[in-house]
Amino acid sequence: MRITRHYLTIGQRRVHYRMCGLGPPLLLIHQSPRSSAEYDGVMQQWGERFTCIAPDSPGFGQSDPLPIARPTTEDFADAILEFADAAGFSGIAAYGFHSGGIFLMNALKRHPERFVALAVGGYPCFYPHELDDVGEAYLRPFHPQPYGEHLLWAWNRMLEQSWYFPWYKPEQARRMSAPHADPVVLHPQVMDLLASGDAYRHGYRAALSAGFDVPPAGADVPPAFLSSYSADPMTAHIARFPPLPRGWETAEQPDPAAHAAANADWLARYPAPGFTPAHDADAGFLSVQAGGFDGLIHWRGKGDTLSLHGPGRSLDLIGGNGLTIDLPGHGLSDPWPGEPPADWAAWQAVIDAVCEKLDAASVTHEPLLDGDPDLLFPDLTPDRYGNHLVNAWALLRAGHGFAPRYAVSRETMTPLDDGAMDPERLAREHLALIRSSAARALHIARLSTR
Incomplete structure (x- = not known):
């Protein structure tokens, strides 16, 4: 089942959602420091039963942060509402x-009339x-460093949060029951952290400083389901809950798959009213089928000239308000299905399809780098140590x-x-290069047109 992506501007702040x-x-709300990408697998499963709508929380993923120095729970x-x-x-x-x-519970406690049901x-x-x-101590400041020192910290911080709780106390008494070192699992988590930067601390701080917002037993609130799975350190907290409101249930599942299934079954008992979600008209994602590509193309801006970034780069590095x-x-x-083509005809077909959809009359390209494509764009497959x-x-x-x-x-x-070695600039270029799965193929394809 296909996931679509959209932007929605709320006041001066742009929100990205899946x-x-x-x-x-x-409505699906992700944990910190993740993004709505955390729910890709869940959405494809639950999409058989629900229209899943998952925004990136403020300051995470592709959503703008809140214009507040130290946002609270x-x-x-309120941003969710x-x-x-x-x-x-x-x-x-x-x-x-x-x-x-935690954020949803706070919203429900203060505005129960807004909810049909809540599962946490x-x-x-x-x-x-x-x-x-x-x-x-849980919220170390996170800023790009000149020689990439922050990358080593980000990788190992996210790695060892599955080893110890809290992650910064590597002690026997803090060991977790399901440690792993799987780079396939770890890499998207680290990429979400890199995308958020120091804003990751705001969501964590707000959640971890929240009070216990479960309404008292006599509260007139909609039904809720509070559950967890065995390897989650929060599972032990269920036994600490005071008496819950009428219609509230708790449960422990053996693993994440069982947890997902139980929550879907429970939520299916309380359907919300249907509607057609709103989204912005001047940016977002185009569905394109051309040249063997079948997926979403991210676009932004206005104009009749389409400006294209170079291999291993992205539209946010071009600057300006033009169409990109x-x-x-x-x-x-989205990536190419299978091996990215080194044939320019396939890339041109996608560009032509985009130009037709966005009414672009001409195309410009960033210049290519000089050198051997294999050395310009080496294999950057995630490895165990974050190299x-x-x-x-x-x-x-x-x-x-x-x-x-x-x-x-x-x-x-x-x-x-001037400014070439600015760590913030390098961080933007680094995100683009790490996200690029087709840089080498694009470089070769463009070389063939010279």
């Missing part, structure tokens, strides 16, 4: 995991002495002073632009 499925609408909860209003919900059935569930995975009930473990896209296998666009992240950073840093960027010598030195 949508999938048929049936009554269901209430601020994030603002999105629901703008999207078109008239009654909210929702699921949230960890901090996503891993809702916490901390003892006072445990709160020290999830305070500011992320080419397949780059930026936020792919550091290698990409080092390659980009060298590229600002040498051409080709893999050859460092007196003869290959190039002028160093």
Whole structure:
């Protein structure tokens, strides 16, 4: 089942969301520091029963942060309700995991009339002495560093959160029951952290400093389902809950798959009113079938000239307000199915299809880098130790002073632009390169047109 992606502007803030499925609408709120991409698998399963709508929380994924220096639980909860209003919900059935569930619980407690039903995975009930473990020490500042030091921290911080709770206390008493070191699982989590930057702390801080917002037993509130699975450290918290309101249930499942199935079954008992979600008209994602490509193309801007980024880059590196896209296998666009084509005809077919949909009359291209495509764009497949992240950073840093960027010598030195080594600039270029699964193929394809 296909997931579509959209933007929705609320005031001055743009929100990105994913949508999938048929049936009554269901709002999904992700945990920190993830994005709505966390729910890709769930949406494809639950899409048989619901129209799943999953926004990126403020400051996460592709959503703008809140214009608040230190947002609270209430601020994030209010942002959920603002999105629901703008999207078109008239009654909210929702699921949230960890901090996503914390924000939803706060919203329901203060505005129960807005909800039809709520399911939460891993809702916490901390003892006072445990709160020290999830305070500011849990929220290390995160800023790009000149030599990529932040990448090593990001990889290992996300890796070891499956080993210890909290992640920064590697002690025997803190061991988790289901540790892993799977780069396929870890890489998208780290990419979400890199995309959020230091804003990741706002969502965490707001959630971890929240009070216990479960309404008292006598409260007049819609039904809720509070559950978890065995390996989740929040599972033990269920036994700490005080008496719950009428119609509220708790459960423990053996694993994430059983947890997902139980929550879907429970939510199906409380369908929300249907509606057609709203989205922006001046940016978003086009469905394109051309040249063997069948997927979503990310686009932005206005004009009759389509500006295309170079291999391993993305539209946000071009700048300006003109019409731009992320080419397949780059930026936020979908990858090519199978091996990316090194034949320019396939790429041209996609570009032509985009031009037709967006009424573009002409196309411009960023210049190609000089050098061997195999060395310009080495294999950056995620590995166990996160070396792919550091290698990409080092390659980009060298590229600002040498051409080709893999050859460092007196003869290959190039002028160093002002700001070229700015860590924030390198971080944007790094995200684009790491996201690029078709950079080498695009470079070869463009070389063939010379």
